[in-house]
Amino acid sequence: MxxxxxxxxxxxxxxxxxxxxxxxxxxxxxxxxxxxxxxxxxxxxxxxxxxxxxxxGRTGMIGVIVPTLRHPFFATLVSALQGRLAKHDLQTLLCSTADADTGEAEYVSRLRRHMMDGIIMAAHTDHPADYWTSIGRPVVAFDRTLGDTIATVRSDHEQGGRLVAGQLIASGAHRVVMVGGPRSQFDDRGGGATTFPTVRYFQTLAEQLEAAGIRHEYVECGAVADVEGYARTVHALFDRLDESRSDGGAAHAAGVVPVDAVVGSDVVAACAVKEAFTRGLRVPRDLQIIGYDGTCLADCAGLSLTVVKQDFSTLAERLATHIVDAVNRADGRGKTTAGAGAAEAVVPAGAAEVAQTVQSSEVDIVPVSLSLGDTTRPVA
Known part of the structure; x- marks a missing residue:
């Protein structure tokens, strides 16, 4: 040799x-x-x-903790992130908390024992902030707040909520159903530390619809790993819509406004398109459908979905930048990559508002964009 x-x-x-x-x-x-x-x-x-x-003094390994790879959002994010980390000569050690017995505690133990250089935490956690800040090793959070000293990267979900609301208001929606995860994950641990990240777009959307006088409701589906649960929830929702339509006269007399828009993840939106086709509903005339994420499902749902697109490439770039900086600081090498190659994301022309990208050691917010498809009505 x-x-x-x-x-x-x-x-x-x-x-x-x-x-x-x-x-x-x-x-x-x-x-x-x-x-x-x-x-x-x-x-x-x-x-x-x-x-x-x-x-x-390194392992060349970064632990990436996600709830599941069955959901297209996390599969897309991990794919982009793995490629970005590889450009820094770092390998990805993947932990899918819902798909394997090895959970976040085992990965934190490995980090403490210097078996990994750092962790990117992108899964729901029940641990309080002081658990994460007490680790004393490089940790970066994705779409959640783990502590004041831990960098966070996330999409601008408030902007996403405004973009959805603007489209629905302008297209004349009357009653909107929002389909999302369990409300039990909507808690706030102080300082905006929401453990269910997209609650921000649901909250913003609800506020905007309320201000416009548009009725809305929130329907819970299963945890993010329960992909079948999304389909069951949407099926049950459409059963309820069928019942209200079959009793249309009584409902109209009682002042009940029929649901004419459904908003949820790309998985929810794809299931809604399928249910609408099955039940003879005309999309978008009878029912508008908007997805949230911008994964491959947006073009594979039977109709081209109108979606809020998260910028996976920029999210992965920012996550890699922050974890490399954290590892360098832990090695005493200082901050060497922050801001490097951070592409400026641009919201397409016609969007009502453009959020500024925030670059700091605490939070890094990446803009989203609205991509119009065949599942929403055109606006003047």
């Missing part, structure tokens, strides 16, 4: 020079570096990654 001593001999340099080149540490002249790299290529020398990481 070829080792660094063989490379040093071939290149005619010291073993320490080869070590500096392999571990990318210390100064080596360009001439020396070329000689070492040429010798490595000629001998087909492959550096021992484990030994190199031990030398650097």
């Amino acid at each position: 070829v080792g660094m001593r063989d490379v040093a001999k071939r290149a005619g340099v010291s073993l320490s020079t080869v070590s500096l080149v392999v571990n990318a540490s210390g100064y080596v002249s360009q001439d020396m570096r070329r000689r070492v790299e040429q010798a490595m290529q000629e001998l087909d020398y492959i550096p021992n990654e484990l030994a190199r990481n031990l030398y650097r």
